[in-house]
Every structure is written in structure tokens, then in C-alpha cells.
Amino acid sequence: QEFYAKLSRLMDIARRSLEIKRKVCTKLLNENFYPYTKRYLGNFDSHFSTIGLVGMNEMCLNACWIKENIAGHKGLKFSQEVLDFMREKLKNYQEETGELYNLEATPAESTAYRLAKMDKARWDDIVTAAANDSEKPFYTNSCHLPVNYTTDPFEALEIQDKLQTKFTGGTVFHTFLGEKLPSWQSAAALVKKIAYTFKLPYFTISPTYTICPKCGYSAGEHDACPKCGGKVEVYSRITGYYRPIEHWNDGKKQEFEKRTEYQVSENIVKETFGSSDSGNGGSIGTGLNTKIAPESFVQPTASMSAQCNDKQVYLFTQKTCPNCPKAKEELTGTPYLQVLDAADHMDLARKFGIRSVPTVVVCENDGAYKTYSGLSDIISFKRGLK
Structure with missing residues (x-):
């Protein structure tokens, strides 16, 4: 008390x-x-x-x-x-x-x-x-x-x-790493595993690195330049x-x-995306299906038209969102409006590429859609209906 x-x-x-x-x-x-x-x-x-x-x-x-x-x-x-x-x-x-x-x-x-x-x-x-x-x-x-x-x-x-x-x-959440990850595949695998497993809104991948005025960048923390032995500056993320x-x-x-630096499993690529038949023993930079391109990690992969019916309007909200009650109030009376909690409809939110709330998704005749993110855009959308 x-x-x-x-x-x-x-x-x-x-x-x-x-x-x-x-x-x-x-x-x-x-x-x-x-x-x-x-x-x-x-x-x-x-x-x-x-x-x-x-x-x-x-x-x-x-x-x-x-x-x-x-x-x-x-x-x-x-x-x-x-x-x-x-x-x-x-x-x-x-x-x-x-x-x-x-x-x-x-x-x-x-x-x-x-x-x-x-x-x-x-x-x-x-x-x-x-x-x-x-x-x-x-x-x-x-x-x-x-x-x-x-x-x-x-x-x-x-x-x-x-x-x-x-x-x-x-x-x-800062994922502090002592050195950079060895490949974009390992970075993508780590990002995907965190994003798909946890609900926290923001996270970083934060390696430490060293800069020498003469030789440039070196991964990790060094007291002196590993190439010339000269004076260096060590960079890390301060918040x-x-x-x-x-x-x-x-x-x-x-x-x-x-600070204790995090250790990432060398099998994270294989665990996240599956391995090829290369037989490389699950090394962090290998065993990745080469058909997977970086774009597929962030772009929706399913057809939108299956979820976007003619004239349907979705309002994505969350319980902790301070602007969502105002957005609901603004959209009161909007035809075909369906209010959804993004946390309860993660698959649908992911298909529409929802990154923040409140966000409105307006379906069009051909299965395409438009999005309006943030209270000001939603208010502008509502005014445009009048």
C-alpha cells in the first residue's frame, strides 16, 4: 500500500x-x-x-x-x-x-x-x-x-x-551479440524466430564492432586493431x-x-527454415533452402483476395492501444465494419501486413485493399466517406 x-x-x-x-x-x-x-x-x-x-x-x-x-x-x-x-x-x-x-x-x-x-x-x-x-x-x-x-x-x-x-x-529488446552474425541467412532466421514466437513490439540485433582509422571495420571488441595494432574505437549500442x-x-x-552477450545456436537457420541436402552439418551459414529469398521473410505469402471480400472494412485494434477507442468511435456507423483484435487474429493481421494499431483495411472489388494506419489517417478516411 x-x-x-x-x-x-x-x-x-x-x-x-x-x-x-x-x-x-x-x-x-x-x-x-x-x-x-x-x-x-x-x-x-x-x-x-x-x-x-x-x-x-x-x-x-x-x-x-x-x-x-x-x-x-x-x-x-x-x-x-x-x-x-x-x-x-x-x-x-x-x-x-x-x-x-x-x-x-x-x-x-x-x-x-x-x-x-x-x-x-x-x-x-x-x-x-x-x-x-x-x-x-x-x-x-x-x-x-x-x-x-x-x-x-x-x-x-x-x-x-x-x-x-x-x-x-x-x-x-536488444539482442546483444559479441560479433556480427556470419550471414544474412542467420540474421534472417534469428529475426523470424523472434518475430513469430514472441509478442514484444520491437527488438534489435546488436553486434559490437571496432573501428580503426587506418584499417576500418573489424567484427567484435578489440583493444587494438587486429590488422595493424593501432588505436581503435569500440562501438556498441547504448540503449x-x-x-x-x-x-x-x-x-x-x-x-x-x-554485459553478457547472447549466444545464438548454429542450428537456428535449419530449425527455422529447414535444411537442404547439402550435408553441411547444420552450420549457421549453410543448410538453407536457396529458394527462400530475403523478401519472403517480410512480405505476405498468401492470397489476399481470399480474406478481402467486396466492401469489407476491417479495423485492427489491441487492448493496450490508447488510440483504438477513439478510432472505434470515429468509425461508428461505417458500413461493413468489422473490429478485430490484432492479437487474436495474428494470421489475418500478418496477411494484410499490419505493423501498428489502429489500422483500417478497406477491401475493393477486385480483392485488392487499401490500409490507413494511425488515428489521423483513419479520421481522414472517415471524412472521405461523407
């Missing part, structure tokens, strides 16, 4: 801050301080006020009623409850203000270190992601697993799939983007040192 009361108070503070920011930005926009923004956007009505979190794993470790990491049974269950609580509160904010709110796994490139350092100075016995006092303190990003939890990406994905799907804003590790803050450098 005390935990949720404190969380609620902090969220209310964040709400007031976001409301002030929205009012100030809108005032400046209307007074032509943002001429290009005003020309292309017109207003901020479709923009979200975002609240995020950092250090869910450390919260579980510090909580006296849990005392285990986020992957444990109690830690995972409580983390899910916290995210549900935050989502419900943001839903109430949205209804009370008429403005859009979302829950996001915010990147926290600097905050993860700064907040941990401040907390450690105030409470010496607080648990951070640092193993001891000789390490720089930092918090694990959003609701991610400890950075050294496992080398199996699919074990990590099983857990993260239960958490990252609860965010209504941006969230991502959302790549930059040289030497430019990271101390907390993120400590995170990189502790």
Missing part, C-alpha cells in the same frame, strides 16, 4: 509537469515561435505525454517483500502488477485531461547512472546493479533483466515478453543508438563491462 501510494504521488507530479510543458509548447506554437512545426503539425493534439521508469529489477531486489531479481517468480509477478497499475493510472489521466498519455520504457542513457549515484550517496546500503563498491552504480534500464543474467536470448525473451507487451509507448564506448558515462561503461 505504501509503495503504490508513493508511486501514485510521483506519477501525479510527472503528470503536472507534462501538462505545464504541453501548455507552454502549445502557447509558443500558437505565437509562431515554432513556424516549421506549425506548418507540418499544426498542433500537438496527437502527441503523447510520456511517463517512463528505470530500475524495475533493482526495485525488486530492494523491496523487503520480494528480495529477488525481476526474473524470479515474485519479482516478475510484482513487476507485471506495477506496470498494470501505471497503465491504469495513465488511462485515468487520459480520460480526465482529454490528452494522450503513454507508458514507455524510456532509454535513460544518463538517468540510469545519475539516479543510482544519487541514491547510493543518500542510502549507502541500497542495492544497485553494481556488484560492490568498487563498481560504478547504475540501474538496469526500464524493466530489463540484469545485463549479465543469461547467454540464451530466448530465455530472456520468454521473460521480457511478459513485461514489454504491457508498455503502450516505446519499448525494445537506442551506436556510439563509441569511450564516450559513454561511467555507469553505462560499467554496464557494458558486466
Whole structure:
């Protein structure tokens, strides 16, 4: 009860801050301080006020009623409850203000270190992601697993799939690899296996690489250039983007040192797409049916006309989508409208190439179709019917 009361108070503070920011930005926009923004956007009505979190794993470790990491049974269950609580509160904010709110796994490139350092100075016995006092303190990003939890990406994905799907804003799972995958086939197989097995909305394939000013690119992390022995820069992904590790803050450098890189099975191509008769023993770069082209991994392969009947209109939604109720309201009275939950109709969503919700699919006479993605496009579509 005390935990949720404190969380609620902090969220209310964040709400007031976001409301002030929205009012100030809108005032400046209307007074032509943002001429290009005003020309292309017109207003901020479709923009979200975002609240995020950092250090869910450390919260579980510090909580006296849990005392285990986020992957444990109690830690995972409580983390899910916290995210549900935050989502419900943001839903109430949205209804009370008429403005859009979302829950996001915010990147926290600097905050993860700064907040941990401040907390450690105030409470010496607080648990951070640092193993001891000789390490720089930092918090694990959003609701991610400890950075050294496992080398199996699919074990990590099983857990993260239960958490990252609860965010209504941006969230991502980074598949950190020590070196690049040896072929496009292995990369395609890994991407397909993740996309078809799990529901989390975004994931990356993130190798580490080294750049020498003279010799250029080398796969993996090297202290010196493997070709000339010269000074190098090691690049890795710091939350959302790549930059040289030497430019990271101390907390993120400590995170990189502790990070366990994922190991991908050499049989993933064969397991995902099947093997040829080449007898190459299932090596990651071989055993792939050569008839499979890269395009077939992302393009629909079934006939659309079988699912797209004359005049039919589909609205694809999801329970966690903040814009979907408004889209349903806008489309009320549309002839031949059928509202579908994308999670319950994955095969149909995949055939239409649905990548986000809300999305409208309008079937035409010849079995072809048009799509309208996002609330603004759907509203424009509805106006065009009048």
C-alpha cells in the first residue's frame, strides 16, 4: 500500500509537469515561435505525454517483500502488477485531461547512472546493479533483466515478453551479440524466430564492432586493431543508438563491462527454415533452402483476395492501444465494419501486413485493399466517406 501510494504521488507530479510543458509548447506554437512545426503539425493534439521508469529489477531486489531479481517468480509477478497499475493510472489521466498519455520504457542513457549515484550517496546500503563498491552504480534500464543474467536470448525473451507487451509507448529488446552474425541467412532466421514466437513490439540485433582509422571495420571488441595494432574505437549500442564506448558515462561503461552477450545456436537457420541436402552439418551459414529469398521473410505469402471480400472494412485494434477507442468511435456507423483484435487474429493481421494499431483495411472489388494506419489517417478516411 505504501509503495503504490508513493508511486501514485510521483506519477501525479510527472503528470503536472507534462501538462505545464504541453501548455507552454502549445502557447509558443500558437505565437509562431515554432513556424516549421506549425506548418507540418499544426498542433500537438496527437502527441503523447510520456511517463517512463528505470530500475524495475533493482526495485525488486530492494523491496523487503520480494528480495529477488525481476526474473524470479515474485519479482516478475510484482513487476507485471506495477506496470498494470501505471497503465491504469495513465488511462485515468487520459480520460480526465482529454490528452494522450503513454507508458514507455524510456532509454535513460544518463538517468540510469545519475539516479543510482544519487541514491547510493543518500542510502549507502541500497542495492544497485553494481556488484560492490568498487563498481560504478547504475540501474538496469526500464524493466530489463540484469545485463549479465543469461547467454540464451530466448530465455530472456520468454521473460521480457511478459513485461514489454504491457508498455503502450516505446519499448525494445536488444539482442546483444559479441560479433556480427556470419550471414544474412542467420540474421534472417534469428529475426523470424523472434518475430513469430514472441509478442514484444520491437527488438534489435546488436553486434559490437571496432573501428580503426587506418584499417576500418573489424567484427567484435578489440583493444587494438587486429590488422595493424593501432588505436581503435569500440562501438556498441547504448540503449537506442551506436556510439563509441569511450564516450559513454561511467555507469553505462560499467554496464557494458558486466554485459553478457547472447549466444545464438548454429542450428537456428535449419530449425527455422529447414535444411537442404547439402550435408553441411547444420552450420549457421549453410543448410538453407536457396529458394527462400530475403523478401519472403517480410512480405505476405498468401492470397489476399481470399480474406478481402467486396466492401469489407476491417479495423485492427489491441487492448493496450490508447488510440483504438477513439478510432472505434470515429468509425461508428461505417458500413461493413468489422473490429478485430490484432492479437487474436495474428494470421489475418500478418496477411494484410499490419505493423501498428489502429489500422483500417478497406477491401475493393477486385480483392485488392487499401490500409490507413494511425488515428489521423483513419479520421481522414472517415471524412472521405461523407
